[in-house]
Amino acid sequence: MRVALHPCYILHNRAYRETSLLLDVFSRQHGRVGLIAKGGRTQKNHKRALLQPGRRVNISWTARRELGALISVEPCQTDAPPGGGRLLSVFYINELLVKLLHKHEAHPELFDVYDEAITGLSGGASEQVILRLFEKRLLEALGYGLALDSDVEGNPIKPNEDYNYRIEQGPVLYETPLENSVRVSGQTLLALSKENPGKDRVLNEAKQLMRMMIGHLLGGRPLVSRELYKYILSTHTEKAGRK
């Protein structure tokens, strides 16, 4: 089957044989697909610049069960891709998709969510807000959407109460620390529900909540991109310590 110029993002590329590239592609209608780009690494090949993570492109390919073959790639008229320190966030969301999405499983709505996150990362919007919203919508797309409007007993979430958010169950009014749960304020749950997690406290709590949920879905597999943030953070605290 031949797929004609179709919106895609490269999640990962890897050198293959002498001159080729192996691509992990997230396509709008066909989900994640593995493609081989023959000659994708040769000097004369203009494709190489386009076959980079973080750039929206249109790709044609011949689909096969395991590994499809790239036919052509064309740039998509969008803003410049994310750059600088924000590339770490591209690593992070790409690692989430590769580790949590099965191949050939269509997720057009998630593609649009991803597209919005990448566009946000290439602009000036808050990186933390972009990542938390992406995580929230990713969980929804995978069928693990968070319960944010009412607690496990069906009572509406109150902004001034604290809750224990329990994996696979949802929020229960906070009494004491529990295993497999994170303490979050009602304010945070409601802000996430409205997709407006702008305040520092909300962002911090939302990060803990997402970390628990995603960690659960990953089933113990580590996220290497998270190590990168940790490494930078540790060198910065070292620096602050010296002052």
Next chain:
Amino acid sequence: MSESSRLSTLIQALCCLPGIGKKSAQRITYHLLQRDRAGAKYLSTALDEAMDNIGSCRRCRNFSEADLCDLCLSHKRDKSLLCIVESPADVYAMEEAGFNGRYFVLMGHLSPLDGIGPRELGLDKLEEYLADGDLSELILATNSTMEGEATAHFINDIVQKYQIRVTRIAHGVPLGGELEYIDSNTLSHALAGRREIIK
């Protein structure tokens, strides 16, 4: 018609060479057995010796037989410049371009999905280098791929505390390049890095 097992082992082994598939491996094997046994012996000894004796330089991580490589030991190099590259092949390219400082070879770039993080790139070693060196400039010459760019920014971020000048090699219009054939991303890099015309 089955091939003897040594013959098929050799063909199989040759397939580890870049660009060599089963067909070429077969051709090489027959050639060596038929026409160049001495050359083949020489090759096998050279391979053996190289694999047993070539390690990496303690300071710059480039291939080296000794604890420190020739480039690191040379007194003719400018010690105040350190150029960070992804691979030994990039060292060669920079040498051809006339660079006369020293190098640090990452042996790759950041790639979380391949499990390659700061430790795999020897960034702890780089920090040791920076801590005791008398460097004046760190040149980030990683590739202009997304991963190379991310690696450059990452290194720039963690070396801030050493208060060394950090630069990134310029990317843009290649020599002999015509604008209409250059992709928009490259052109926007070239535009962002524009300079005064030298009079």
